Amino acid sequence: GSTSSVNTGPNSAFEGSNYAYIEVSGQSNEDKASLVSDILFEGSVYCLSFAYHMYGKEGYMGDLVVGTGTSSTGSVIDNVLLSKTGNKGNVWYTAAINFSGSTGRKLIISASKGFTLHGDIAIDDLTIHQGTCSNSVDPCYSQPCNMGGTCSSTGGTFSCDCNQGYLENDCSVIDKSNSDNFLCDYEADTNCIFNNVEGDDLDWRPIQGSTPSSSTGPTAAASGTKYTYLEASLPSAKDDVAVMDTTKYKLPSGAFCLSFSFHMLGNPGSLVVSAGERNGNMNSILTRTGDHGDLWQQTQTTIIPYDDLVISVRGIRGSSWQGDIALDNILLTKGPCSNIDPCGQSPCVNGGQCSPNYNDGTFTCSCTSGWVGDTCQLQDVTTGITFTCEFTPGENECVFTNTQTGDDFDWTLTNVKTLSSSTGPDVAYSGEYYAFTEASSPRQPGDVATFTSSTFKLPDSPLCMQYHYHMYSEPGSLVITAGERGNSENQIEIWTGNQGEQWHSSIVQIPQFSDAVISIQGVRGPTSKGDIGLDLITLQKGLCSSPCGSFPCQNGGICTGNQDGTYQCSCKSEFTGSECQLTDKRLETSIACDFEDNEVGCIFENSLSYDDFDWRRRT
Structure with missing residues (x-):
């Protein structure tokens, strides 16, 4: 039957009544489950065939990896035979793989949780025999048509008859050509047109609340409760890249306005948005680099028309683990940008005035006296001594x-x-x-x-x-x-x-x-x-x-050094002396020491030298 979670996992076995699967509910993101053969395969070539099922949330499911390892590597795969990632639709697929056991190899099947509860992965009907997989296998045996498309073969090639709403030779592209607006706010567990890609270094991760690292990343979403981010902590390294793009979707033709909120605090690298034709060159259309303060900022850019538009968003890790980059409220609207105000979220603080730049969705803050910074967030004390x-x-x-x-x-x-x-x-x-x-x-x-x-x-x-x-x-x-x-x-x-x-x-x-x-x-x-x-x-x-380096001026006095190596102290009104070391009582007519209120006002205090112990105040 079905797995215990909804909108994920198969409804029944590929053959018979039972199958194996990973239940990702209750597991942490990127947790892994591995099946390891209890025998070593000794021989030149073996054929592994099996059925697999990967159905769940687009762009956030985990991976299915099949490979081999040695007896000393535990469940670690050091030779990958097959790797699949992401949502493949609610359908079983089959695979046939040759592998070598000449040096004594364990067979390992590993599946991981991605960043969603809708990410169950199942396998069934696994067989292994010595010798190569048959060369005469029907090209439709591996079920190359995604999302339930029907496969037909002729002369060793295949073609797919896709279900309504799916395109391309293998039915892998979702048809959104009749839609005008697309929103990724990461609130509902629905499909966003931007999905993590294979072959990069890192993934964009959905999260609620603060990111795990200190002094970087937002403490909450720009709006709502959830957003997506790039985690810069180990094991990520400088210049590692996280990419999400729209390749799984056929977008409408014509110009678009892309707007989103971003958060870049600490030591982030860069955020780069590119656009171009499917399978063609991508052109950079917007870049943000470095620290932008501890606040969400909104930006926008117009995307010129393409026949088959693909948009990618790359987060590039900076030189420090304190470089999380976060995104929220990604909105793609048909037509050029015209009505989104970069100053709409009042980014300029402490009385600063915001001036919008509608061409690229940025803004400039004119700060009041005493305040500086991109958003007037810093108190200016640069003239202080x-x-x-x-x-x-x-x-x-x-x-x-x-x-x-x-x-x-x-x-x-x-x-x-x-x-x-x-x-x-x-x-x-x-x-x-x-x-x-x-x-x-x-x-x-x-x-x-x-x-x-x-x-x-x-x-x-x-x-x-x-x-x-x-x-x-x-x-x-x-x-x-x-x-x-x-x-x-x-x-x-x-x-x-x-x-x-x-x-x-x-x-x-x-x-x-x-x-x-x-x-x-x-x-x-x-x-x-x-x-x-x-x-x-x-x-x-x-x-x-310097002459003032020993902090000779006490009680908040300001020290000014002289060229001859001496100094002068400018004392606060209630203190006097060459180093402001004396409380000025010269204008008072009487002085009392009743030892109340922690000796405030008393001119007598314990000597710091020349005696053996101190007087004490007692209630």
Whole structure:
């Protein structure tokens, strides 16, 4: 009878009442099932004949591969005899293959799940005999006519009488010549005119939610819940290509407007759309390359008339695994583009004004003062000299924020001790507030919280960075990385494990990048006693070897270096001294120390040297 899933698998056996099949429901994408012969074939030539059935969702079914391997390769095929992929219609096909067993070979039949629940693959009536397959086999024996077409043979050749709606010599092309509009929104489990092709390196995959990799790919579809994407993680490599095209469909003649939404964040390669005649040369009509920000963008292009149009979409993997490319809402409409507004989704943010280019479906953003980027998404601080993060609520000088994607949890701001005992700081290093990673449940070992400067456009110069950290008991790691926007970041510094129950200071040099992004990662350790504290981060334009490189100006003071190797500090209004080290109380008539409110306002503090232990405040 039928397999347990609808719209896939055979209704009955090829012969008799039973057959073998893979049930893809409940399996992960690209899972594989293999039949391996329990004997080695020893002999010169054998003939394998069998029937196979591959019926399901067009473009998303898996593969059927028949081949041989040695006794040491397990179920790995090292000599492919036959490979079939995709939907072949609700019909049984037959195949006859010669193979050699001269060195002792196992016969292996492998079937895989693609990217759909409608992808059951079946085999039946498998026979093996020594000697070659008969040369006098009827050319219709292999049932070359797809989608239920009727085969007839004359003089060793065959011809197909195709069912209504199918074309070409083998009935493999679906006739859509009378349709005007085609939509691939990946919501319903229906056939899209764009399907993965054989012979490329990667597949386009349908997905719901975020892609698996951090700092790349969208977190949701452009509309609805599903979209398709190219996964750039291993085992994919630089310049690997994923191709989907319309070769399975006969499209109408005339001009078309192709529009779609795309998402290219991180370090993607290129997205290339081409069009041309079936079996002819393809002409590139639209290309997008590199990082386009963490947002869906819409584009369109007019396709000139062809007699038998084929459109292909190629995703080319970039140099990094953080290069997922995603597509959604692919719409092909008869007639040239005229009424799709590239500014329709208001891509320009932070008050930017959008100007559409209807010729190629692109747009240009005119940003308001203080904002830059393709969509005005970056705060422009390129003219700044010093940037300070004291984590006081409402401060506007900090260039580090919690990243919105790609990590597991956020840094938290507090002005009291962390909740866990025997870990974390009791008070801030400077001021009242500090940031920390909370290692308690539901956090797991290896979870990461990331501060990033990615929402700011930093100065195009070397940067000297000072920060203060607290790692007590069983923390994981604190990692500083930096790099060009859109590329992989390089590790600058790392601290791991217990560093004692006190605040530490570190100064690191950030190399010059044309568009620098700096990240601070807190990695959760093996237990809940692993809170990591972070406070008073200062970024200063220039080299750490400069007069200001030792960060002599305290309490947010701005340092200016002199040619003679000295420096001057410009202090905030409430501080004074050559290095802004003193709280300015000169205008106050009375000063009280009642030790309430964590000693705020008291002019007495514990000495950092010359004594043996500290005074403590107690409730």
